[in-house]
Amino acid sequence: MIEVKDLSKKYGSFQALDKVSFKVEKGEVVGFLGPNGAGKTTTMRILTGYFPPTSGVVKIGGYNILEDSLAIRKMIGYLPENNPIYLDMDVEDFLKFIASLKNVAKEKKPKHLKKIIEVCGLDEVKRSRIKSLSKGYKQRVGIAQALIGDPEYLIMDEPTIGLDPKQIIEIRELIKNLGKEKTIILSTHILPEVSVTCSRVIIISRGKIVAEDTPDNLENKVSGVAKVLLTIKGPGDSIKTILTGIDGVINVNILKMHQGDLIDIEVESQKNIDVRSKLAQVVVGNNWHLLEMRREVLGLEEIFLKLTTKE
Amino acid sequence: MKNILTIAYKELRSYFTSPIAYVVFVLFLILCGYFFSAILFVTKEASLTGVAYNMIITLLFLIPLITMKLFAEEKKLGTLEILMTKPVKDFEVVLGKFFAALSLFGLMLLSTLVYVLILFKYGNPDIGPIITSYIGVFMCGMAFIALGIFASTLTENQIISAVIGFSFVLLLWILNWLAGYVGESMQNLLNYLALSTHLDDFIKGVVDIKNLSYYLSFVVFWLFASIKAIEVRKWK
Numbered sequence: 001m002i003e004v005k006d007l008s009k010k011y012g013s014f015q016a017l018d019k020v021s022f023k024v025e026k027g028e029v030v031g032f033l034g035p036n037g038a039g040k041t042t043t044m045r046i047l048t049g050y051f052p053p054t055s056g057v058v059k060i061g062g063y064n065i066l067e068d069s070l071a072i073r074k075m076i077g078y079l080p081e082n083n084p085i086y087l088d089m090d091v092e093d094f095l096k097f098i099a100s101l102k103n104v105a106k107e108k109k110p111k112h113l114k115k116i117i118e119v120c121g122l123d124e125v126k127r128s129r130i131k132s133l134s135k136g137y138k139q140r141v142g143i144a145q146a147l148i149g150d151p152e153y154l155i156m157d158e159p160t161i162g163l164d165p166k167q168i169i170e171i172r173e174l175i176k177n178l179g180k181e182k183t184i185i186l187s188t189h190i191l192p193e194v195s196v197t198c199s200r201v202i203i204i205s206r207g208k209i210v211a212e213d214t215p216d217n218l219e220n221k222v223s224g225v226a227k228v229l230l231t232i233k234g235p236g237d238s239i240k241t242i243l244t245g246i247d248g249v250i251n252v253n254i255l256k257m258h259q260g261d262l263i264d265i266e267v268e269s270q271k272n273i274d275v276r277s278k279l280a281q282v283v284v285g286n287n288w289h290l291l292e293m294r295r296e297v298l299g300l301e302e303i304f305l306k307l308t309t310k311e
Numbered sequence: 312m313k314n315i316l317t318i319a320y321k322e323l324r325s326y327f328t329s330p331i332a333y334v335v336f337v338l339f340l341i342l343c344g345y346f347f348s349a350i351l352f353v354t355k356e357a358s359l360t361g362v363a364y365n366m367i368i369t370l371l372f373l374i375p376l377i378t379m380k381l382f383a384e385e386k387k388l389g390t391l392e393i394l395m396t397k398p399v400k401d402f403e404v405v406l407g408k409f410f411a412a413l414s415l416f417g418l419m420l421l422s423t424l425v426y427v428l429i430l431f432k433y434g435n436p437d438i439g440p441i442i443t444s445y446i447g448v449f450m451c452g453m454a455f456i457a458l459g460i461f462a463s464t465l466t467e468n469q470i471i472s473a474v475i476g477f478s479f480v481l482l483l484w485i486l487n488w489l490a491g492y493v494g495e496s497m498q499n500l501l502n503y504l505a506l507s508t509h510l511d512d513f514i515k516g517v518v519d520i521k522n523l524s525y526y527l528s529f530v531v532f533w534l535f536a537s538i539k540a541i542e543v544r545k546w547k
Contacts, residue, residue: 084389100317
């Protein structure tokens with residue numbers, strides 16, 4: 001379990017983190033979401049013992065990062081931001097080097113490395129100089145080094161940044177599979193990533209946690225009203241007044257009038273009332289034609305924007 | 312201990328995957344070869360005294376080129392973050408890199424033993440001063456390396472690291488130049504602190520514990536400073 005309490009970090013007078021607290025239970029995949037400069041990387045560097053916090057407590061697996069940094073570093077696999085790796089080494093030598101530092105027993109090493117090379121799909125490039133690899137392969141090397149020593153905890157700073165769409169899907173798939181047996185914290189500013197890979201999201205902005213929940217719950221929390229989008233064929237002017245009269249409807253907006261009396265309408269209703277069946281009845285009852293009706297789901301993008309641009 | 316060896320081995324290998332080691336090695340051998348033959352022709356004397364002095368001056372320039380990348384490159388590439396978040400202690404990283412540079416330097420020095428063989432084949436040299444000269448040059452080079460490593464921790468630019476390393480080494484080498492113009496206590500201090508004054512005895516054939524301990528404490532001091540310098544990230 002990862003426990004973070006009142007974590008603060010100051011760089012000179014700049015407050016990078018301000019009393020951040022959260023918990024990550026064993027087996028969770030938690031997404032750290034925030035705009036650039038929000039404090040994601042700072043948090044991860046503190047968690048991995050790269051530098052200490054200005055104040056606050058970090059406990060990982062029961063150890064305190066200030067007192068037992070080495071013990072924690074043994075349990076953690078870390079992919080730092082921008083994936084720094086030794087470009088002049090070849091893939092296998094690099095992984096062997098990391099395995100030695102991670103105290104992988106000599107007799108287990110070949111088998112362990114073979115498995116990781118296989119999982120990360122590095123078999124065909126294992127004798128190549130890292131410098132000569134494509135960005136996608138470099139990223140996989142970075143993930144591979146984080147997996148060495150079979151760490152209980154994986155901390156990954158923007159694991160899919162700079163990859164092409166196919167590679168992104170592959171890496172996400174990989175993370176998903178890893179999440180079955182490991183505790184993972186990953187940071188990103190790409191939103192779909194969290195909804196695909198994470199069981200929980202922590203949104204951080206300007207050094208503070210602004211929201212923390214499952215992707216689904218976040219959606220409900222943030223949106224104050226439910227929205228239904230309709231496409232109706234009927235007389236524009238009267239529709240609005242009639243629909244506004246339905247119980248629970250707060251507001252009706254006409255979005256667009258198409259040719260041939262086709263109208264796109266947005267209906268806002270109270271969050272806890274589902275007005276869709278009523279809407280359908282009313283439309284049909286008035287002899288209009290109902291061409292389309294769907295509930296609008298507030299995307300993570302909107303949640304994110306709402307939360308991080310409050311002030 | 313295992314971590315020190317792991318890091319030293321990795322660094323030593325990386326010397327030979329980049330051109331730096333080859334360039335430094337080859338230029339060192341060319342220069343030393345020239346010193347050896349030129350001095351031998353002029354003095355017609357089967358000794359290494361002149362060569363040892365010239366060798367150490369060459370090393371004054373070349374050793375900062377060996378040490379410049381050790382931390383500067385890690386800082387530039389960001390790999391220090393990979394390294395320092397592994398279960399290794401800071402001093403293990405510094406010592407690992409130190410031993411890597413020391414091994415490369417040792418290899419360079421070993422390859423000059425061929426001159427000794429030549430002297431023995433064609434002359435009748437006194438073996439004592441030759442051995443102590445080698446000890447002296449090795450100790451002095453080791454001191455250069457420690458200082459060079461410290462210079463490398465200060466910057467992420469390898470050229471700046473080399474320039475700082477070289478300037479510091481040179482300054483400490485000639486620190487005693489002013490000794491004749493200052494008061495007696497100051498004179499003793501400058502003479503003691505200068506890197507060059509401790510080499511003379513070795514080249515004359517004397518191994519003095521005082522000189523050995525000077526070089527060793529010089530090494531320990533700068534390695535300690537290097538450990539503190541890479542810890543700076545923790546204080547910010």
